[in-house]
Amino acid sequence: MKRYIDLHVHTCYSDGVNTPQEVLEMVISKNLEAFAITDHDTLEGYWAMRKLLTDKAPELISGVELSVTMEETDVHLLAYLFDPDYPPLKTELLDFHRKRNHRALLMVSKLNELGVDINYEAVKKVAHGAPIGRPHIAQVMYDNQVVNYYEEAFEQYLGNDKPAYIPKDNFEPQKAIALIHQAGGLAVLAHPGIEHKDKYLEKLIGFGLDGIEVYPPSHPQADTDRFKHLYRLVITGGSDYHGRGERNRMIGSQKVPYDCLTRLKEKSVDPLGRSRKEMR
Numbered sequence: 001m002k003r004y005i006d007l008h009v010h011t012c013y014s015d016g017v018n019t020p021q022e023v024l025e026m027v028i029s030k031n032l033e034a035f036a037i038t039d040h041d042t043l044e045g046y047w048a049m050r051k052l053l054t055d056k057a058p059e060l061i062s063g064v065e066l067s068v069t070m071e072e073t074d075v076h077l078l079a080y081l082f083d084p085d086y087p088p089l090k091t092e093l094l095d096f097h098r099k100r101n102h103r104a105l106l107m108v109s110k111l112n113e114l115g116v117d118i119n120y121e122a123v124k125k126v127a128h129g130a131p132i133g134r135p136h137i138a139q140v141m142y143d144n145q146v147v148n149y150y151e152e153a154f155e156q157y158l159g160n161d162k163p164a165y166i167p168k169d170n171f172e173p174q175k176a177i178a179l180i181h182q183a184g185g186l187a188v189l190a191h192p193g194i195e196h197k198d199k200y201l202e203k204l205i206g207f208g209l210d211g212i213e214v215y216p217p218s219h220p221q222a223d224t225d226r227f228k229h230l231y232r233l234v235i236t237g238g239s240d241y242h243g244r245g246e247r248n249r250m251i252g253s254q255k256v257p258y259d260c261l262t263r264l265k266e267k268s269v270d271p272l273g274r275s276r277k278e279m280r
């Protein structure tokens with residue numbers, strides 16, 4: 001039987017809806033062999049998941065989704081197979097958590113200026129201590145009936161070119177990739193098809209990018225194939241499950257073969273079997 005994985009899942013520890021327990025039940029019900037929690041800027045969901053795992057549980061690999069800025073655009077990188085205890089990574093994540101919450105406060109002020117009645121305390125409540133993202137704000141707007149459906153919050157206010165949008169204070173891509181490597185992990189370009197982020201591939205490869213998310217196949221396939229072969233990028237994939245909205249795809253929906261994880265693991269060690277962490 002073919003073995004499948006999902007390497008892109010969010011929990012309520014960032015801007016997803018489900019608890020690690022609920023996510024684990026879904027992973028098990030889909031018969032997945034391995035998975036990664038890739039919350040934005042936090043490992044809290046990963047640690048909570050680790051505590052739930054029994055001997056027979058599917059394999060969990062370390063993961064996190066980081067945002068970098070390229071030509072003033074928000075680009076997402078997925079980090080995998082790193083040491084989750086690496087202190088410099090923890091420090092950076094805490095800093096991004098703080099900056100995200102400050103940005104959310106500014107976005108709420110902007111919404112208020114635009115006449116939207118919403119307060120920061122309500123957003124914080126929905127986030128339950130997680131680094132605040134636009135989905136939390138959209139959720140409160142929907143709950144308060146400021147918008148008629150969840151996506152409308154993005155279409156009218158929060159989308160990248162909409163009036164209440166404030167860009168995040170992100171990592172520089174070189175710095176993010178270097179940090180991931182120092183932590184022993186691999187850096188993968190997330191959902192390159194969304195807003196044609198694949199145009200940054202060449203630059204990212206120059207900075208040491210290791211892989212590209214091609215499941216779901218939402219980008220120019222020819223380009224991806226070219227880069228994959230030219231630069232030996234590892235192919236990965238996942239659902240980017242958040243649990244709400246129309247963009248939502250179910251956990252396991254992308255049918256990502258386990259081979260992708262095998263390749264990732266192979267790439268994370270040198271020919272002598274040493275990990276990047278051991279080499280640092």
Ligand code: AMP
Nearest residue numbers: 040132133134135151154159242245247
């Ligand atoms: P943030 O990290 O706070 O900038 O929020 C990014 C998250 O918002 C993404 O991970 C998506 O889950 C969600 N998102 C961004 N744009 C849209 C959109 N147009 N419709 C629905 N969700 C979106």
Ligand code: ZN
Nearest residue numbers: 010015040242
């Ligand atoms: Zn998200």
Ligand code: FE
Nearest residue numbers: 065076190191
């Ligand atoms: Fe993303």
Ligand code: FE
Nearest residue numbers: 008010065240
């Ligand atoms: Fe994501």
